[in-house]
Amino acid sequence: MSIVEAVSAAIGSFVIGSLAAYLIEQQEEKEEEGKEEEETKMKENIDDDDGKIKKKKKKNTWRRMFFKEAKAEAASVAGTAAPKAVKMYTRLDVAEHDSIEKRVWCSYKENVYDVTDFLDNHPGGRDLLLLAAGKDIEPFWRLYQAHVNSDVAMEMLKTLKIGELDLEKEPKVDVDETDPYKNDPERHPALKCHSAKPANMEPPLSLLRREYLTPSSLWFVRNHSPVPIIDAATHEITIVSGEQSQDNLNLLRTKAVINLEHLKKDFEKKTVVATVQCGGNRRGGLDLIKKSSGTGWGEGAISTAKFAGASLRDVLEVHAGINLHNYERLGIKHVIFYGADDMRASIPIEKALSPFGDVLLAYEMNDCEELPRDHGYPLRVIVPGHVGVRNVKWLSKIKLCSEEADGPWNRGIAYKGFGPGYSSVEGLNIDSVPTMQEMPIQSVVAEAENISLSLATTSKNDDGEKRTVVQTSAKGFAWSGGGRAIIRVDVSANKGLSWQTATLKEGADQPLSKAWAWTFWEIDDLEIDASKLKPGDEIKVLVKAVDASYNAQPEGAAAIWNLRGLNNNSWHAFTVKVEE
Amino acid sequence: MSIVEAVSAAIGSFVIGSLAAYLIEQQEEKEEEGKEEEETKMKENIDDDDGKIKKKKKKNTWRRMFFKEAKAEAASVAGTAAPKAVKMYTRLDVAEHDSIEKRVWCSYKENVYDVTDFLDNHPGGRDLLLLAAGKDIEPFWRLYQAHVNSDVAMEMLKTLKIGELDLEKEPKVDVDETDPYKNDPERHPALKCHSAKPANMEPPLSLLRREYLTPSSLWFVRNHSPVPIIDAATHEITIVSGEQSQDNLNLLRTKAVINLEHLKKDFEKKTVVATVQCGGNRRGGLDLIKKSSGTGWGEGAISTAKFAGASLRDVLEVHAGINLHNYERLGIKHVIFYGADDMRASIPIEKALSPFGDVLLAYEMNDCEELPRDHGYPLRVIVPGHVGVRNVKWLSKIKLCSEEADGPWNRGIAYKGFGPGYSSVEGLNIDSVPTMQEMPIQSVVAEAENISLSLATTSKNDDGEKRTVVQTSAKGFAWSGGGRAIIRVDVSANKGLSWQTATLKEGADQPLSKAWAWTFWEIDDLEIDASKLKPGDEIKVLVKAVDASYNAQPEGAAAIWNLRGLNNNSWHAFTVKVEE
CATH class of the missing domain: 3.10.120.10 (Cytochrome b5-like heme/steroid binding domain)
Structure with missing residues (x-):
């Protein structure tokens, strides 16, 4: 305990007492304001005879009680100077x-x-x-x-x-010096841990929808190995052409070796706000149908950040002499990224060279001058609109090639979606299906309010039918691959029999074909037929979104079930409780 | 009757007789071959004890009978020389x-x-x-x-x-000289006519799946007005910048006026095989849920052709000085196409300028030197991967603009998809939803064989359970917007409880991100549980496809129902009959 703290402790009881009293007064003022507002609202409800039901404010009596008690306790603390x-x-x-x-x-x-x-x-x-x-x-x-x-x-x-x-x-924590994971960074305690070694962790939904840019410490972590220890000052990235285009090697200006300093000094710093989603996000939902393979992610293997770095397109032009005019002639079809963790994954050359592709070699995340170690320090690739695995972390090599990367992440089964009829690799023609690159339309309910039956209202519609309804609110996010903007989000509280359109919030102003980041949505008047509800019941709030190509989400997980548990973008459900 | 024909008629009976006899002999030879093949197959079935069911060949006794009768008749005709x-x-x-x-x-x-x-x-x-x-x-x-x-x-x-x-x-057909449609071209009698004036017609599914390039005469026709009468030799196309970029007009080299001769002489002839689909294709399926608005298309408002013409990108560069380097600075966001029929529709400038966009000013279709009048003679736009309406026919003007086209087809409601909750325009914020450009994943069963219970086989699976199954075959097409290739097609005969993956045929070799044309698929071993089937039953063969971005089709039409009846890409069903 420092001296300052000791002094604080000595005068603590007084400070606590007066501050608590202050807090309580503030709270009471707010409560009074709330009450007035509430009374106005209730009056509106009474006056309301146009058949529409307005929302009533819930009276937070519990909060008031707590502050009353705290007030009494604080008064008593203030009165007795001796610390316990x-x-x-x-x-x-x-x-x-x-x-x-x-x-x-x-x-x-x-x-x-x-x-x-x-x-x-x-x-x-x-x-x-x-x-x-x-x-x-x-x-x-x-x-x-x-x-x-x-x-x-x-x-x-x-x-x-x-x-x-x-x-x-x-x-005392004994460090096992033989543990290859002993140098992994500390992770945020809020992350749900599917596996610690290697780290497979996701943020809880309740935190994920709070900030448009996911705090870096809350980002989902999907590592395949221990986090590499890299000295940014000496780390080098080589750029080579692949075996298949040996004949054209002379067309590369050189086998280039660049470092972080080059990237920062020689290339304009470009910024992209991008959502990255794991191919297995929501796999847990598929596993409920039948166990697939891989981490049973919830809905949190998706995060958004503002990345900054050099444009891959510029780097390939300057250091490899590759551009839109010569790549076809050179037979280059893929760009393979190698991570210091032995990951390798490739993207089609068209994405890398497209003037609208926005692929970054990123060295900054969320305005912090360094990437976190878990997210690729010192350099990672950001391939906006593509599946997470292509955003290779701890980048160490770039290869221009006529073929996609070998290994499980491109040519192997890991990111290939087979039909629901295939429950084992037996009989599978793995080459018959292309690996994931762009992702499909996705949406999730991140929060929804429980239903208070006490707030139900009964009214008559135009046909004179009596309706007893209650409203709830919900929030979530939606995203689609390939930069396709979210153009509509529909929400249902009756198993999809009827849908209400939600309001699009942050992210809704992205360009229609370059919407690399998610769009937040919310609805505060989602109507529920309350006539048959009773306390203890549960209601599922469903969401489905539509992107700029008018792709819609499939209803159920069964028809999109696949051996590897990829691309679960079936309607997402969030369960709320029915209360008195 | 010409002399040649008269002579033919005179010797007709003999020719018919001998040719019929010849045809019958040929047929009998084939039947014999078929019989042998069939006997081999049946033997295989008997020998087959590995639990898998092989398909039996259907014995075409009716065809044999017909040819026997024809043979007898032909013989009698050959014997009597006098014509009836x-x-x-x-x-x-x-x-x-x-x-x-x-x-x-x-x-x-x-x-x-x-x-x-x-x-x-x-x-x-x-x-x-x-x-x-x-x-x-x-x-x-x-x-x-x-x-x-x-x-x-x-x-x-x-x-x-x-x-x-x-x-x-x-x-005698009286031509009404006041009829604005009196000069419309003749259309193929196979086209199903939804409306003759203006022409809204679609080919039957049975013809649509027969040839990868839809014969031009069978293409669906979706006109908004009478077909314009245009003299190709004098027809001019103007290229202008729009009101919003007046300030930058001086950056356009000129207000260009070009004609067909310029396009053919000055620009490389580029070829694109593209599928064009109406935004309302399969609207009939949505109308079954609740009537939407517009033509109740079946599944045939989609066709494929090989188009040739000048690249819009090249034309804009040469005649308007607009390219990837200056369009943003000039504030150009849309390219508006005007047809001689008063249609106008725009696409985003990025699609027009993209090196991967392949937008054509097309003057040829299916290797014919002229476009058919119904399909835009003498010049139309082909915007691969985008909804049909953007492929403006009878092109007369191109405008570079900061805003999308006015009128119903862009800013209006015609191509905007609202939530299923909106049954009328009341309360709609039309600006809140972007108009259709790229289309979503689509697939259709075009043909499927009726089920013959006589071909059902019973076998035991690995667990000793007895299974009686029968197989059928089906064929169809699948397509997705934005050039996203079809990577998988799943077919089900049990309401989607289980799925088999079909074989991809023509079109499957298109580039993954530039698959502008449909992919044909077929399956010949679709298994059906025959244990409870009886003659007269009906079975629905369902199809759903997956594209390169792993977008899947939604199950039902209800959840994607929309006021304008757009984008019905729910699982498609084709009904087959169960026979003895």
């Missing part, structure tokens, strides 16, 4: 308290907090706070600057303190 | 005989034939011959050179002669 005896816990103690049943604890620096009673008052929602249950809260706060840009969050947290971490009892 | 008295009919008499119930008659030049008993022996199948029922058979023969390249078809037809046309009784 500090209870000491270990990180294991904290980790054990990871559910509401066991109480929800978190640590922050050396302090331990019980946040259970604050869950429903968390401005970001209880689910978000539950992600940190049993964990250190700092990596979560770092995601959302609101927590650190003002003292409010810290002061609120202090009211929940139950003790401190006994750092001397910290369990 | 000729019966005379009118075209109306022929037209009345257009079904098996009424007997099937056709005319060819001035002769009348009853082809009813030949239906099942027609080498192209009875359905194909039935298309000509009650009609003149010549336009159908012209489609298939086999009929005219040898005498066999004509000689066979002669055996079916029942009389001659009384040309003096031909009904």
Whole structure:
């Protein structure tokens, strides 16, 4: 404990008391405003006789109660100057308290907090706070600057303190020096871990829809090997032509060797906001039909960032003399990227050379001057609109070739989608199906509000029929490969019998044929027939999107099931609960 | 009747007799070969104990019977030299005989034939011959050179002669001189007419899958007005910049005026094999859910041809000075095409300028030196991979513009797909959805064989379960917009519970990202569980395809229903009958 902290602790009880009182007053003011707004809304509902149902605001009585109690407690704390005896816990103690049943604890620096009673008052929602249950809260706060840009969050947290971490009892972690993964970077605790070695991790949906640019630390991680250790200052990238075009080697200006400094100095820094999605995203949904092969991803193997780097097109022209005018004559059909992790994957030369292709050799992500190690430090390829695997990380070599990359990721089965009739490799003609490049239309419901029957309203429609309906809201994202913009998102709460069109939000202004990043959508008046609903029921909120080529999503996963569990873009469902 | 024909008629009975005898002998030889092959196959079936079911050949006893009768008749004709008295009919008499119930008659030049008993022996199948029922058979023969390249078809037809046309009784057609459509070209009698004025016609599926390049006379016709009368020798095409880029007009080398001679002389003749599909193809399927608006097309508003002409990209560079390097600076975003019929439609400038766009100003179709009048004579635009309406016919003007074309076909509702929830224009924000350009993945079953229960076989699988199955065969086509190749076609005969992958045929070798034309597919071992089938049942053969971006087709039409009836690419079904 530093001197500053010790002093803080000494005057803590007073500060907590007055700040809590302040917070409560602020809260009460807000509640009063809310109440007025609510009363106006309810009046509107009563006046509303045009057959349409307006949404009522939910009265957050729980939040009010919490603040009343906190106010009383704060007053009592303010009244007694003597600090209580500090209870000491270990990180294991904290980790054990990871559910509401066991109480929800978190640590922050050396302090331990019980946040259970604050869950429903968390401005970001209880689910978000539950992600940190049993964990250190700092990596979560770092995601959302609101927590650190003002003292409010810290002061609120202090009211929940139950003790401190006994750092001397910290369990020592023995590093296995033979473990090839021992140098892998630390990952964000919110990531759901499918496999640690190699890292296969995805962010929870509740975090994924919060920011248009996914924070780099929340990006899904899909590694095939330990993260390579690379010295950016000495790292070199070679550019060669492949075996098949040996005859034309003399047409390459040289077997080029470039480094990061060259790329940054010699080429304009270009920026692309791109969504990258794993070919196996939503594989878990296919596995429910029948187990396929590979990581059982949820819906989170997709993330978006702003990347900056050199245009591959420019680099190929300058360092290999390859351009739109000569590639056909030279017999070049593919560009193969090699990663320092022994990954190799290729894309068609047309994508690399297209003036509309926007393929980057990226060295920056989300305005940070370096790529994170998990995401390709110091250099990766960004192939906008193509499946994740083509965005090779830790780039070490580029080969221009008449054939696509060998190995599992192009010529092998890994990214090939066979018909639902093939449950094993037996009888498969692997060459008969091309490997994935551009991806199909995709959409996901990331959040949806539970249904409150108390908010149901009954009205008559034009035909005099009585309808009892309740509304809910939902949010999500949609994306399509090949730069095809999202032009419409439809949402249904009745198994697809009827659909309402959602509002397109961030990302909706992308060019129709170069929409490399996802489009956020939301709907706040999704109507549900409430006449037969009862508390405890569950409702599925379904989504399907349409892209600029008017491709639509298939309804069910069964008809698109495939051995490798690729491209699950069936209608996505998010289950909400029906409450009183 | 010419002298040659008169002589022919005089010796007719002998010729018919000997030729018929010859035909019958040939047929019997083939039947014998078939029999042997069949016996071998049946033996294989008996020997076959590996659990797999092999297909049995159907014994065409009807064809044998027909030829036996014809042989007897021919012999009797050969024996009597005197010609019978000729019966005379009118075209109306022929037209009345257009079904098996009424007997099937056709005319060819001035002769009348009853082809009813030949239906099942027609080498192209009875359905194909039935298309000509009650009609003149010549336009159908012209489609298939086999009929005219040898005498066999004509000689066979002669055996079916029942009389001659009384040309003096031909009904006179009064031309209404005020009819704006009076100069429209004659159309092929096989086309199904949705509307004659303007012409909206589609070929029957049975003809559409026969030739990879759809014969020009069979192409679907989708006109908005009378076909313009244009003198190719004097026809001019102007190229201008639009109102929005007036400031940059000086950057256009000139307001160019070009003609067909310029295009042919100054520009390399480029060739593109492209499939063109109407945005409303298969609208009839959506109308079954709920009536949408527009022509209720079947599956035939799609056709394929080899087009030749000048590259739009080259023309824009040479005559307007517009290229990839300056279009953005000039603020050019769209290329608007104007037809002499007052149609106007635009495409994004990126498609026009892309080195991979292949947009043509086409003056040839299917190796014929002129476009047919219905298909844009003398010049049309071919925008490969985009919806039919962008392929403007009778091209008269090209405008480079910062905005898309005004009018119904771009900014209006005509080619915009709204959510299934919108049943009327009320409440629609028309600007909120972009107009169609590239089209989605599509596939159709064009032919499928009826199911013969007599061919069902029972076997045991590896688990000892008994299975009674029968096989059928099917053929069709698949296509996707944006040049995305067809990579897989799945076929199901059990409502989509299981799928078999079809074999890709013609068109399967197109480049993955520049597959402008359809891909033919076929399957000859589609298995059907025969255990509960009985004669008279009907089975739906379903198809769905996957393109190079792994987009799949949606299952049902309801969830993609839209007010304008666009883009029905739900699984296509073809009904076959179950026979003894």
